[in-house]
Amino acid sequence: xxxxxxxxxxxxxxxxxxxxxxxxxxxxxxxxxxxxxxxxxxxxxxxxxxxxxxxxxxxxxxxxxxxxxxxxxxxxxxxxxxxxxxxxxxxxxxxxxxxxxxxxxxxxxxxxxxxxxxxxxxxxxxxxxxxxxxxxxxxxxxxxxxxxxxxxxxxxxxxxxxxxxxxxxxxxxxxxxxxxxxxxxxxxxxxxxxxxxxxxxxxxxxxxxxxxxxxxxxxxxxxxxxxxxxxxxxxxxxxxxxxxxxxxxxxxxxxxxxxxxxxxxxxxxxxxxxxxxxxxxxxxxxxxxxxxxxxxxxxxxxxxxxxxxxxxxxxxxxxxxxxxxxxxxxxxxxxxxxxxxxxxxxxxxxxxxxxxxxxxxxxxxxxxxxxxxxxxxx
Numbered sequence: 254x255x256x257x258x259x260x261x262x263x264x265x266x267x268x269x270x271x272x273x274x275x276x277x278x279x280x281x282x283x284x285x286x287x288x289x290x291x292x293x294x295x296x297x298x299x300x301x302x303x304x305x306x307x308x309x310x311x312x313x314x315x316x317x318x319x320x321x322x323x324x325x326x327x328x329x330x331x332x333x334x335x336x337x338x339x340x341x342x343x344x345x346x347x348x349x350x351x352x353x354x355x356x357x358x359x360x361x362x363x364x365x366x367x368x369x370x371x372x373x374x375x376x377x378x379x380x381x382x383x384x385x386x387x388x389x390x391x392x393x394x395x396x397x398x399x400x401x402x403x404x405x406x407x408x409x410x411x412x413x414x415x416x417x418x419x420x421x422x423x424x425x426x427x428x429x430x431x432x433x434x435x436x437x438x439x440x441x442x443x444x445x446x447x448x449x450x451x452x453x454x455x456x457x458x459x460x461x462x463x464x465x466x467x468x469x470x471x472x473x474x475x476x477x478x479x480x481x482x483x484x485x486x487x488x489x490x491x492x493x494x495x496x497x498x499x500x501x502x503x504x505x506x507x508x509x510x511x512x513x514x515x516x517x518x519x520x521x522x523x524x525x526x527x528x529x530x531x532x533x534x535x536x537x538x539x540x541x542x543x544x545x546x547x548x549x550x551x552x553x554x555x556x557x558x559x560x561x562x563x564x565x566x567x568x569x570x571x572x573x574x575x576x577x578x579x580x581x582x583x584x585x586x587x588x589x590x591x592x593x594x595x596x597x598x599x600x601x602x603x604x605x606x607x608x609x610x611x612x613x614x615x616x617x618x619x620x621x622x623x624x625x626x627x628x629x630x631x
Contacts, residue, residue, distance in 0.1 A: 256288040260350070262319060263291065263335040267421055268299040268407065268517075269461045270543045271335050271357045274377070277403040278333075278355075279308045281619040285626070287331075292319050302408040302519075316342050323350060331629065343367035353629045355398070358465065358540050359384035368392075373629045377541045380562035394625055397565070400543050401618045402550035408519035414448035414527075417516030419462065419489070419498050448515060450527050453484035454595055456556065457528035459521055459544045462493025462501055466534030469497075471579065472504035478584040480507045482591055487532075490524055492517040525551035529600070530573070533557035535580075542566055546613050549573070554601040556590070566613075572603040 259282050263275050279289045288309065293300050295312040313319055316338065323330050332346060334354035346352045347370040355375045356368075361384045368374060368385075374393045376382035377400060385393045460466055479485055487505075489512065492498075498514075505512050518524060525531065531548035533539075536558045545555045545563065549572045557563035559575035567573045577586035594600075603610065611617055 256286065258330065259287045259289050260319070260323065260330055260332045261289055261291045261335070262316075262332065262338075264294045264297075264313075265336065266294050266296045267461075268297075268303075269463065270541070271355075272299070272303070273403050273407070273543060274355070274357065274400055275335055276303050276305060276405075277401050277615070277618065278622065279305060281615070281622045282626075284619055285623050287626075290322070292322075299408070304405065316346075320346070320349065331626070337365035337367045338370075340366040340370065343370035346370075347372065351629055356381050356385060356540070359538065360388050361537065364388050373625075375625055378562040378565050380565065381540050383561075394628055396621065396625070398621050398625060399566075399613060399618065400541055400546060401613050401615050402543075402547040404522040404547060404551070406519050407521070414490075414515060414518055414520070414523060416446055416448075416514075417492075417518070419492050419514040419516045421492050421494055421517075448488070448524075448527070451486045453486050454482075454591070455486045455488060455527075455529045456532045457524065457530070458487070458489045458491065458532055458534075459524055459528075459548070460491045460534065461517075462489075462491050462497045464497060465538040467538060468534055469500040469504040471535050472501065474579040474584045475587055476505050476507040478579075478588040479511065479591070481588065482595060483511070484595060485511060485591060487512045488515065488528065489513065490515045490518050490521070521547060522551060525553040528553050530594075531555045533563055535578070536560040536563055539563070545573075549603040549606075550610055550613065552602070552604045554603055556587075568606055568609050571601055571606045572609060573601055 261275060263272065265272060282289055290309040290311060291305065292311050292313050295314060300310055330350045332350040332352050335357060337354065338346060352371050353373045354371055355377060357377060359381050368390060371392055374385060375398050376385060376393060378397045382393055382397060462468060525548045531545060531553055533542060533545060539562055541562050545557060545566055548555050555567055555573035557567050557573060557575055558578050560578060569575050574590055576590050579587050
């Protein structure tokens with residue numbers, strides 16, 4: 254029997270949570286009997302490093318190229334997008350296909366008009382679904398799809414964790430093109446060092462450094478608080494644009510000596526077990542927080558702001574600890590929590606929260622995807 258084809262569209266040019274989501278979604282679809290054809294940007298070189306050669310990668314420059322490759326126009330193809338199509342293109346795709354898409358960001362501060370033309374929209378959390386409903390969208394699948402802890406390597410893993418540049422250079426900008434030439438040259442002349450945990454309490458950030466995480470705003474409040482605790486270390490694994498990294502470093506100036514940047518790492522599974530806790534960013538622009546799910550599945554507890562979507566993915570005292578939004582109490586709650594941790598408060602053991610972790614397993618995700626696809630085809 255001929256395999257059914259799902260046409261996925263992900264034209265992002267940098268590797269982030271949505272692209273890891275695309276990888277494990279592709280695997281789930283394959284297990285459900287779907288062949289994927291994944292349309293990507295020709296400037297996104299990371300897809301083959303993610304092991305998606307068998308997914309039918311097709312590099313395209315325009316949405317028109319995708320339309321031309323849809324199968325029999327008499328049989329509407331299943332199309333899944335990972336970012337919203339512009340309104341006119343969404344309307345055209347909706348006439349020709351079963352147009353569906355994942356919402357990877359909450360919609361409270363944004364509303365792409367193309368969403369109105371989709372047959373069905375899939376939210377990755379209750380937080381995202383609530384944001385879509387607040388915008389009056391009736392074409393939202395009612396159950397959150399969540400995600401899984403996809404811990405497979407994201408490139409050439411091996412050789413341990415070594416320092417890399419924290420910057421993603423945007424080649425469209427002259428400044429970044431110049432910095433992208435000279436900064437790696439300077440780094441190549443500097444001695445390379447491997448990660449080794451330092452004495453004290455180690456907090457880690459394992460995430461792209463992007464505006465939605467709001468790390469500069471977070472540490473504008475928390476850095477002066479953390480400066481009271483010289484036994485606390487902050488290790489940052491991830492990269493971002495020049496401005497994002499610059500602003501984060503400025504916010505971290507009060508604890509500069511306690512912070513190390515390691516850049517993007519291909520083997521995140523090697524990172525999490527070496528951290529005492531993984532720290533969230535600020536919540537309202539977050540859709541899910543795959544990094545917190547990954548940490549818990551590796552046995553590492555998390556520290557997260559007590560707000561959606563983190564309240565959907567973390568269990569207080571079992572897989573981590575919550576703290577009040579530091580913008581509301583100037584970091585007093587977070588400071589008190591750090592004091593308790595340094596005084597020896599028992600560390601949660603996420604591995605014991607089996608029912609909670611099962612929600613983020615590949616089998617549970619596949620079952621949810623199966624029901625969602627059935628709803629799209631109905």
